Amino acid sequence: MRKALPILMVFVAAALLLLLRLGAPPLDEAEARSAIVSRHMLQTGQWLWPVPPKPFAPERSPLVYWQAVPFAWAAGGMTEVASRLPSVLWALALLLLTWSLALRWFDGRTALIAAGALASSYGFIHWGRRATSEMAEAALVLACVWFLAKHQGDGRRRWPYLFGLLAGLAASFGELEALGVLAIACIALTRSGQPRGGFPPWQAWLGPVLLAVAVLLATPVAASIASSSWAPLRQLWHGHVARYWQPPGHAYPAYRDLLWLLAYCAPWSVLIPIALVHDLRRHRRNDSRIGQVMLLAGAIALWLLLPSSREPRNLLPVVPLASIITGHLLVQFGRGGSKGVAVVITGLVLAGLFVLGVLPLVGPRPLVREAAARIRELGRPAAFIGEPSAAAAFYLGSPYELLVDNAAAEQWASQTGGLVIPRTGRELTGECWQRAAELYPFYAVVWNPAGRTPSVSPTGDPAWLAKHPLRGLKSETLTYVFSAEALARFELGTATLKLSRSADGRHLDIVAESRGGVPGYPMASTIFSRLRDSDYSQVEARDLRTKPSYKHRRFTWVPEGVDYHRHDHCKGPACRDPLHMVTRRDGTKVHCRDKRCGNPDHHVWQLKQAFREPGARDAYHIIAACYVARGFDPTPGAPPQLIRVVNNQSLWEVALRPAGEKTIEVPAGKFDCIRVGYDARPLNAAAKESAEEFEGPFGLTGHADLYVDKATRLVVLLDGQIELGLTFKVQMMLTGREAEAAAPTP
CATH class of the missing domain: 3.40.50 (Rossmann fold)
Known part of the structure; x- marks a missing residue:
């Protein structure tokens, strides 16, 4: 039991990496295609040749889609976990076969390190967590190689038939390349220093080859008979035979597949060149076992580079053999007294395991x-x-x-x-x-045949102004707390929003102050917005950030649109402004050239963007937009309502839509809220460029739901995700509100 404990720990660690948050990421395009066919099988009982909604016809053998059906039946429907569990099981089978092969060829220490290398490689974790057939094909191909290695000295003629059965299954789950891989494996194992006569003569392989072809043709023939159609056999012909006569399906050269192979072996791929040089030298010293593995891996990789599909994922069966080569190298280093090198490499691998294994599990999540x-x-x-x-x-x-x-x-x-x-x-x-x-x-x-979506801010409409929640306020102070959660939850800071009327009573002034940040990166900023009280149109806005660096922006509303100015460091070569001068150590005064300088006296206002698009005059700065939007119609089922938002050099049109009701409890109390969804459409080139980078009008990637109080329309909770390399769950919660009602109009 003590001898089996290390390999059991490797299997447990691999299972945890494969199963951790397995259903959290949504299915991608390739996974969804397979899941659609499997779900259609489960719902209709069309087991041999399902006909799902167009254009998602089956692209592989029905065996590929059957494997997810039992898990979907047990789960009550096709889910992410049900569709991905078969790949997890195939990955664990691949790990077991790799350990067994290394144990047969070398010793227990090499087998243990090879299994650990495979379990921590990127290709194993990536394809073992995807609802596709690549991991099943790799496991079946390696099972055939293991079967060949087991019977390498067996000259009997019965076992090749079982080998033919496995080969047919491998070709059914994958591509016709699997049969070529196994033929290459037979040649490599017989030409790698083994005594002649180790395998049955070639005449004895005719029956197993025919059996493999029969297994490959069995399900398509049965599907053609059941569906009274040639479509299953036609799909088999085009997918397994005809495509080899076509030019390569991709324009990039074959060496890119080798780069993908190195990526699949990462972080151990850094050791592969060292292993090749080291093990080739040992092979010359009559160590034929490692030469046999290297010949087998090289021959399979070369064969898989030949097909016209040029799909790097077909190289996955090479990764276990590369792990065995890496394990053998590390064992040789340890025996040669290079334990320090082995320790350093182990540390690097642990760091690589975290980067390649843990981070993808909590990485960006599509919406x-x-x-x-x-x-x-x-x-x-x-x-x-x-x-x-x-x-x-x-x-x-x-x-x-x-x-x-x-x-x-x-x-x-x-x-x-x-x-x-x-x-x-x-x-x-x-x-x-x-x-x-x-x-x-x-x-x-x-x-909407009635025409354009109604605006959330019909300026000048007396009825809209009269019922706006801001109309009855003299002042208001709102406080919010920001938090984020990825691997752990942490507070980001607080924000205070103050609404007041100007001294002359003609404007509404909004001041938003935020303080916070993370250790080593403090943040402090102030945003000022001014609205005209008569129609709630915007007059000006200022955005001042003092930490972590100085940045000042100014927006001015003019009859033609909006002018955006930025307070940039003066870099004019002819500038002689004494405020822009600094004194050197020798006493001479020169113009400041440090662009990171935080002295506001060294900055000048520069026009960065003049928004002259149609409707730009009706746009609002972000904070002002949040206040004006409190006048939107919260009736469930109401059509989306538009408001334009300007942020830096981007102009957006945001559609607000009520999407349900919910009671929300925050530190400020319990509120009956409306969930408000928003969709942003870019209106200028800068906004379109941000949209291509998955950014929205708030300058952050991701998605958020707004919960708005039904009575006052103020934002009670912002709940969503932001993608910044990791998926952060972000929340902005209302912690307090103080309001003073305006004096009644006589």
């Missing part, structure tokens, strides 16, 4: 799952323009239509009142289209 839930809440039929996203189709779940162009979309939406989902970058022109939800890389729109 397709949440956005699909919002679309389902609307309860309308859905349609895609062009080829739909597999992830979007999987999470929507409900039947959908496929539309060919914008004209068909307009006709279908006007007749059914449904949602149209085009790809981002394919804009639907016309003011009658209204955005209902964002679904990256898609967005959903509805058809």
Whole structure:
């Protein structure tokens, strides 16, 4: 038992890495395609040749899709965990086979290190947590190699038939390359220093080869008979045979596949060149075992580079052999007295294990799952323009239509009142289209024959002004606390927002002060916004940041639009302003050239952006927009309402939409709230560039829900995620409110 404890610990660690938050990331495109077919099998009973909604036809053997069905049945439906559990089990089987092979070829110490190297490699963790068939193919290929190694000295003619059965299964789960890999393995194992006669003669392999082909053809033939169609056999022909006669499917050269192979072996890939040089020298000294492994790995890698598909994932069966080579190298270093080197390498590997193993588990999370839930809440039929996203189709779940162009979309939406989902970058022109939800890389729109979406701030409308929550306030002070949570929860700081009326009573002044940050990176900023009391239009705004560095911005509203100025460090070569001069050690005065200088006297105002787009004059700075938006219509089911937001050099149009009611408890008390969703559309080039980087009008990547008090319309809670390399759960909670009512109008 004590001898088995180390390898058991490796298996437990590998299982934890594979299972930790397995269902947290949503399915990507390749995973969703497989999950759609498996879910259709479970729902309809079409086990041999399912016909899911177009265009998601089966691309592999039914065996690939059967493996997730039992887990989906046990879970009550196809979920992320149910679709990914088969890959986890195949990954553990691959780990067991790698350990067994290394133990057969070398010793227990080499086998243990090889298993640890595989369990901590990027390719093992990445493909072991994906709902695709690559890990199953790699495990079956290695099972065949293990079977060959076990019977390497066996000249009997019976065992090759079991080998043919395994080879047929490997080709069914993967590609036809699997049969070539196993042929290469047979040649490599017979030509690597072993005595002749170790394998049966070539005539004895004819039956096993025919058996492998029969296993490969079994399910497509049965599917063709059951469906009375040639489609399954046609798909097998195009996917396994015809594509080898076509030119490469990708333009990049073959050496990029080798780079991918090194990435799959990371962080151990840094040792592979050292292992090749070291082990080749030992092979010359009649150490034939490592030469056998190197020949086998090199031959398989070379064979997998030949197919026209040029898919790097097909190289996954080479990773276990590379782990064995790495384990052998580390054992040789330890025996040679290089224990210090081994300790250093172990430390580097542990750091690499954290980076490559832990961080991807808490990494950026796409929002397709949440956005699909919002679309389902609307309860309308859905349609895609062009080829739909597999992830979007999987999470929507409900039947959908496929539309060919914008004209068909307009006709279908006007007749059914449904949602149209085009790809981002394919804009639907016309003011009658209204955005209902964002679904990256898609967005959903509805058809509104009445015309443009109503504005949240109809300036000059007496009825809107009279019922606005700010109308009855003389002053108001709001305090918020910010927090974030990734691996741990920590406080980011506080913000205080003060609303007051100017001395002449003509303006509303808003001052927002924030203080906080993280250790070593303090932050302090103040934002000032002024609104005209008569119609709540914006007059000016200032954004001053003093920590961690000085930055000052100014926005001025002019009849033509908005002018954005920034207080930049003066760098004019002809400037002679005495305020911009500094004294050297020798007493001479020169112009300050330090751009990181925080002295405001060395800065000058410069016009950075003049917003002259249509409607730019009606835009608001961020803080002012939050106050003006308190006048939106919170009625459930109300159409989205628009407000324009200006932030730095970007101009956005934000659609606010009520999305449900919920009671929220925060430090300031318990509130009956409305959940408000927002969708931002870029209106100028700078905003479009930010949108391509997944940023929104608030300058941060991610998604957030706003919970607004029904009575006062103030923001009670901001709850969402921000992507900054890691997925941070962020919250902004109301901790206090003080308000003074305005004197009644006589």
